[in-house]
């Protein structure tokens with residue numbers, strides 16, 4: 328599948344890109360210093376004109392999610408409310424959400440970047456795009472919606488949920504592209520089977536899946552169940568929403584819209600920038616946003632920036648699939664475990680369904696116990712053996728033992744948005 332370059336900036340040389348980024352960074356730092364009291368304080372004594380290259384980023388302070396919370400709801404906005412036309416918020420699991428605002432120009436840039444991402448994935452004006460990301464305060468629904476319209480394809484704004492109706496529309500409208508979380512794509516696949524609709528023979532050809540971590544093994548599973556190409560899309564509300572980065576059809580990392588979001592990878596302990604190709608925490612500086620330009624925003628997402636050119640012809644830097652967030656990482660008996668690692672082991676076995684949950688308890692002996700619940704369609708007489716094999720594979724991969732519980736298909740609660748993978752019952 329050939330994809331069109333949406334914006335010539337996607338193919339400029341590394342030097343040209345750096346020049347553009349430095350120019351935008353200098354302007355942005357000057358602007359927040361002038362307009363946002365929080366940055367006025369953080370940047371006191373810093374001279375924006377002293378920014379000469381991207382290495383100067385390291386001289387700038389970080390911004391954390393907590394800084395947004397401390398300035399709840401609008402304290403970090405750099406534009407007056409009269410110029411703000413949209414407000415989104417990310418649902419924190421505890422306390423207040425983080426609130427993000429957009430000017431009309433921000434919305435225009437976002438629509439353009441979502442269109443760029445869709446074009447990058449090979450979506451064209453001829454496509455019918457069913458957008459099953461949630462519409463509302465979550466950025467997924469509206470973010471992709473305006474991108475599809477900007478590109479000129481037809482958007483079907485189903486939002487998430489109402490699964491039986493989604494399947495009916497997939498079938499009746501001849502939807503060719505599906506936007507959803509990868510876990511919801513699987514729910515739709517199951518519902519299609521129930522409704523007797525064979526997705527793999529229908530016109531659906533492409534999925535744009537993101538908003539939660541998903542392994543390569545999960546990609547294989549989704550591609551075979553839906554009979555499509557499944558591509559990864561990354562983003563976060565604080566930085567913009569979906570389309571901060573998008574995978575091309577070569578499936579070798581996601582191209583970052585680095586002309587708008589300058590990426591860095593830092594060591595989570597020392598907070599020092601790491602070279603390309605090393606894994607660490609992603610940090611973004613949003614250099615073109617009018618309402619909420621954040622300097623060195625710490626995402627807590629763990630990934631690598633990939634060196635080298637991409638076969639698609641784009642020169643924009645790529646990030647690898649996000650393994651997980653460092654705050655999602657479980658520490659079980661001293662060993663670091665990411666849900667996505669467990670997902671990869673489970674699905675590589677081939678006998679289990681792509682629906683699983685991890686339950687962590689602290690036993691009376693003060694030791695942590697990890698239980699892995701996973702569904703299987705195999706005959707219950709085989710479960711004992713399956714449990715044993717999964718236990719061994721997980722021990723080999725993770726370095727810790729865990730209990731495996733095999734459940735019947737459908738026993739794990741399905742999610743319409745981001746899947747809940749971990750139930751941590753430890754009271755620490």
Ligand code: DLL
Pocket residue numbers: 417418460465466467536537538539540541559560561562563564565568569570626628648649650651652
């Ligand atoms: O999830 C934005 C989005 C919507 C991205 C639709 C892609 C598609 P938040 O709700 O603020 O925004 O959550 C952001 O989700 O920091 C990551 O931890 C995680 N995340 C997003 N995309 C991916 C991905 C949206 N492709 C948080 N792979 C981020 C892994 C992802 N994790």
